[in-house]
Amino acid sequence: MTEASRPVRVRFAPSPTGMFHVGGARSALYNWATARQQGGTFVLRIEDTDAARNKPEWTEGIISALAAIGIHGGDRAFEGPYFQSANAPLHRAAAEKLHTAGRAYYCDCTREQLTTRTGSQQLGYDGFCRDRALGFEEGRALRFRTPDEGATVVVDLIRGEPAFPNSAIEDFVIARGDGSPVFLLANVVDDIDQGITEVIRGEEHLSNTPKQQLLWQALGATPPVWAHLPVIVNEKRQKLSKRRDKVALEDYLAEGYLPEALVNYLMLLGWGVKDDVEIRPYAELEQLFKVEDVNAASAFFDVAKLRSFNGEYIRALTVDQFTAACAPWLAAPRAPWQPEAFDPTVFAVLAPLAQSRIALLGEITEQVDFAFLDTPVRDEASWAKAMKDPVGATALLRSVRERLAGAIWEADALKAELEAVGAEHGLKLGRAQAPVRVAVTGRTVGLPLFESMEVLGRERTLTRLDAAVERLA
Structure with a gap:
C-alpha cells in the first residue's frame, strides 16, 4: 500500500491530569473532522503514564466531555480509548532496539557534571558518554544519538517545511535511569503501533517534532504528516492558562x-x-x-x-427544545425555589419571553424566579436605583396598587393602567415602570413587565406592591 493510499488515522492523546481544556477540545474536533471527512479513524489514547497525577475521574471527564461535543464510541470513526500504560512492554522493547542498533547509548552524567564541563546551566547535553560504551545500570539514562550533520525537515500542513539543524538537537533522553521510557519515545511507539498517519496537535509540541521524527525513522517507520495548530490566547494575547483563565x-x-x-x-x-x-x-x-x-x-x-x-x-431552538435544555436549571440544586413551587404551565408561558433574552441557559433562573418564589429576590442595587426618590416611589406604587385592584388582568390592560398612573405623576411609561418592576420581580431588568404581572396574578402582584410600600415607609 502506498503512502497516498494509506487510510487516514489521526489520534487525540490527552493526559488525565485535570479538567478538559478548550484547546484540547479544538484539537479533538479538528482531528475528528479530518477523520470523518476522509472516511478515516479517530483514535482516542489516554496518556496515563504519570501515575502521580492521573486520576480515574479525569479519564471519565475526558470521555464525557468528548461525547458532549459529539465525539463518541457510537460513531464508526471512533476507536479506543487505549491507555498508554498498557503499551509499556512495547516502549521498553523500542528503547532496547535503538540501543542494540547503536542509535542510543547509556549516560551516567549528572547535571552538575554537565554544568562543570560546559560552564553553563543553559547549554544542552555535550555528548560526553557517546563513545564510552556504557551498559544498562540503575541510574543511567538512555540517550538517543542524533545526527551530527544536516537538518531534520518537518512537513507541516500549517507551517510549511521548517528545518531544524541536527547540530542544534542535543542527544535527548529516551529512557530514565530506572529504564522507563520518557514521553517522547512512548508517544512515537504508540503512534507507530496504532498506525497514525497524521498528527494534528497544538503548537507547543512543534519543538519536540524533529526529535520524534528522528525516532520514527530510527525505528524503521515512515513519519506521519504533521499539523501544529495555533496557540489560543486571551484578550491580552496571553496563552490561555488554567491558572488565570477559564479554560475547562x-x-x-x-x-x-x-x-x-x-x-x-x-x-x-x-x-x-x-x-x-x-x-x-x-x-x-x-x-x-x-x-x-x-x-x-x-x-x-x-x-x-x-x-x-x-x-x-x-x-x-423550538420552545420545546428550549424548555428541555433549561430543565437542569429549573430543578434542585440549581433552582432557588422549592421544588413544589415550580409550575410547568407557568414556565411554558414565560419560556418564549425568556428565550429571546438570554445568552446562557444558566441565566434562565434570574428571568423567571419571580414567578416561583414567595417573595421577589432582594437585589439591593436594583432597589436603590428604582427607589432613589422614596417619597415619589411610594406615591406612585400606592396609585398603581389602587388602579390595579380593579383592572382587567391582561398585559395590554395593565400597561394602559400604568401609563395612566404615570401621566398623573408626570412620568413617562419607562420611568413609571421601574419602581413597579423592582417591587414585583426584585430586579430592574427582566422579562416584559406586564406579561410577567399577568402570569404572577392579581393577588400576588398586589401583595408585592404592598410589601414594597411598607419597606419604603
Whole structure:
C-alpha cells in the first residue's frame, strides 16, 4: 500500500491530569473532522503514564466531555480509548532496539557534571558518554544519538517545511535511569503501533517534532504528516492558562453554553470558512474543514463572541427544545425555589419571553424566579436605583396598587393602567415602570413587565406592591 493510499488515522492523546481544556477540545474536533471527512479513524489514547497525577475521574471527564461535543464510541470513526500504560512492554522493547542498533547509548552524567564541563546551566547535553560504551545500570539514562550533520525537515500542513539543524538537537533522553521510557519515545511507539498517519496537535509540541521524527525513522517507520495548530490566547494575547483563565470545557457547559454552539465556535478558532458565514451546523463545518487552511497565527478566544454564538443557538431552538435544555436549571440544586413551587404551565408561558433574552441557559433562573418564589429576590442595587426618590416611589406604587385592584388582568390592560398612573405623576411609561418592576420581580431588568404581572396574578402582584410600600415607609 502506498503512502497516498494509506487510510487516514489521526489520534487525540490527552493526559488525565485535570479538567478538559478548550484547546484540547479544538484539537479533538479538528482531528475528528479530518477523520470523518476522509472516511478515516479517530483514535482516542489516554496518556496515563504519570501515575502521580492521573486520576480515574479525569479519564471519565475526558470521555464525557468528548461525547458532549459529539465525539463518541457510537460513531464508526471512533476507536479506543487505549491507555498508554498498557503499551509499556512495547516502549521498553523500542528503547532496547535503538540501543542494540547503536542509535542510543547509556549516560551516567549528572547535571552538575554537565554544568562543570560546559560552564553553563543553559547549554544542552555535550555528548560526553557517546563513545564510552556504557551498559544498562540503575541510574543511567538512555540517550538517543542524533545526527551530527544536516537538518531534520518537518512537513507541516500549517507551517510549511521548517528545518531544524541536527547540530542544534542535543542527544535527548529516551529512557530514565530506572529504564522507563520518557514521553517522547512512548508517544512515537504508540503512534507507530496504532498506525497514525497524521498528527494534528497544538503548537507547543512543534519543538519536540524533529526529535520524534528522528525516532520514527530510527525505528524503521515512515513519519506521519504533521499539523501544529495555533496557540489560543486571551484578550491580552496571553496563552490561555488554567491558572488565570477559564479554560475547562465543563465550566462552559455548566454555565449553560450549548454543546452545538461551543463546537461551532471552537471549529473557528484558527480556521474559517471562505464565505464568512460563521454560524452553521457541525455537519457543514466538517465538510468544509481543511487542516491546511488553518491559520498559523495565534487564535483569540473571544468570550463575548462565544456568548453571542450561544444566544443565536438558543434562539434557534423550538420552545420545546428550549424548555428541555433549561430543565437542569429549573430543578434542585440549581433552582432557588422549592421544588413544589415550580409550575410547568407557568414556565411554558414565560419560556418564549425568556428565550429571546438570554445568552446562557444558566441565566434562565434570574428571568423567571419571580414567578416561583414567595417573595421577589432582594437585589439591593436594583432597589436603590428604582427607589432613589422614596417619597415619589411610594406615591406612585400606592396609585398603581389602587388602579390595579380593579383592572382587567391582561398585559395590554395593565400597561394602559400604568401609563395612566404615570401621566398623573408626570412620568413617562419607562420611568413609571421601574419602581413597579423592582417591587414585583426584585430586579430592574427582566422579562416584559406586564406579561410577567399577568402570569404572577392579581393577588400576588398586589401583595408585592404592598410589601414594597411598607419597606419604603
